[in-house]
Amino acid sequence: MATTSRGGVEKGSKDPQQEKVGKITIDQLRTIAQEKLPDLNCSTLESAMRIIAGTAANMGIDIDPPVLERKKKELV
Structure with a gap:
């Protein structure tokens, strides 16, 4: 299984807020x-980067x- 596009990890984190499983650079994200x-x-590369960054964050990748x-x- 190729893992290079996921920060070199086999699986995402079970608790992505507390347990980080990998890290990628901004160039890798791009x-x-x-x-x-x-x-x-x-339609833009910047918005695509934000989508991928959100997915990475949900997997526990910084x-x-x-x-x-x-x-x-905020309290309302």
């Missing part, structure tokens, strides 16, 4: 986004430097 752009529901900001909870 390469993955360029490959996936035709299949994604977006991106260095971070692309996504953590959401802040």
Whole structure:
């Protein structure tokens, strides 16, 4: 099984907030986004990178430097 496009990990994390299973660089993220752009529901490379970054975050893979900001909870 090829694992190079997933940060060199076999499986995603069971708890992606607490347990990180890998790390990719911004250049690796850009390469993955360029490959996936035709299949994604977006038109720019930047938006494709954000989609891939979100998927990576849900798998427990960090991106260095971070692309996504953590959401802040607000009391309403």
